[in-house]
Amino acid sequence: MRILIVEDEAELCDTIAEGLELDGYAVDRCYDGKVAHELLAVETYDLAVLDLNLPGMDGMDVLREVRKVNQELKVLILSARGSVSDKVQGLDNGANDYLAKPFAFEELEARIRSLLRRSFVQENTVLVWNAISLDTAKRIACVNGEQIPLTKKELSILEYFMLHPTKVISQEELMEHIWNMEIDSFSNAVRVHIATLRKKLKQALAYDPIVTRIGQGYCLRREDTM
Known part of the structure; x- marks a missing residue:
């Protein structure tokens, strides 16, 4: 945010x-x-x-x-x-x-x-999506109750995905909401952080929960496509 x-x-x-x-x-x-x-x-x-x-x-x-x-x-x-x-x-x-x-x-x-x-019409401080939970107050993410070691930026990206679980989110939108105005608009920071977040989540879940939509952005994988 x-x-x-x-x-x-x-x-x-x-x-x-x-x-x-x-x-x-x-x-x-x-x-x-x-x-x-x-x-x-x-x-x-x-x-x-x-x-x-x-x-x-x-x-x-x-x-x-x-x-x-x-x-x-x-x-x-x-x-x-x-x-x-x-x-x-x-x-x-x-x-x-x-x-x-x-x-x-x-x-x-x-x-x-x-x-x-x-x-985001969120009633409590803990977001839940499938096996992933994210405590927005403690800034802790867990998979099946086990904490996963995410950086602050990875946590912020995951939080934004979980607040918009059905939306395809563009790289530009992530830059607008997760980075401040000092970021270079031509930076590959979004792709790098998505890659590291994806790797950690995939290791914990045994599947990749982030889908890349070519030319559009990223979204969370729907349950019926797992």
Whole structure:
């Protein structure tokens, strides 16, 4: 999942971003409201963590502008403006959640997981597809109850497949949701990580659960084709 952190306090922004990257998210950082508005207009994000007191453009104005064109993006306001009226205004303007500063990082993590589950009508933190289970909170994948050693990027790719179990997912879509904007669009990173993920899953399952659709992308193998 790809997240944009919009926070003008650079140290706090970097700390949040680094923590979420350790959780396996692809994270972009932004310290200015106007730049955030421009990024949200051209880049694809699953969720934005948005401060309100921003240079360039107030966070509430960023939120209003985003909601004019994008109703799908999950937005979590993270702000020192913690009054009831501030929270009501933020939620009424289209925020999906509101967390006041100071905050515990563990709570921010939990709220992000909750918002992303809502995006995919997911009711709990454990995804299951056939013999594979993936705990999105603990970032652990298992086959028949046995943990398999996946890298953070492999876990993120598997999670995205399991959230879209019937969909053919293009390489471009994976790049948009699993990598941040620093990745080279001509990189072979997707193919390399798919290959290593496929090898580990095949070894654990005794069959290859990932199907390559030439010219289209990848999908999980249907049970009736095994």
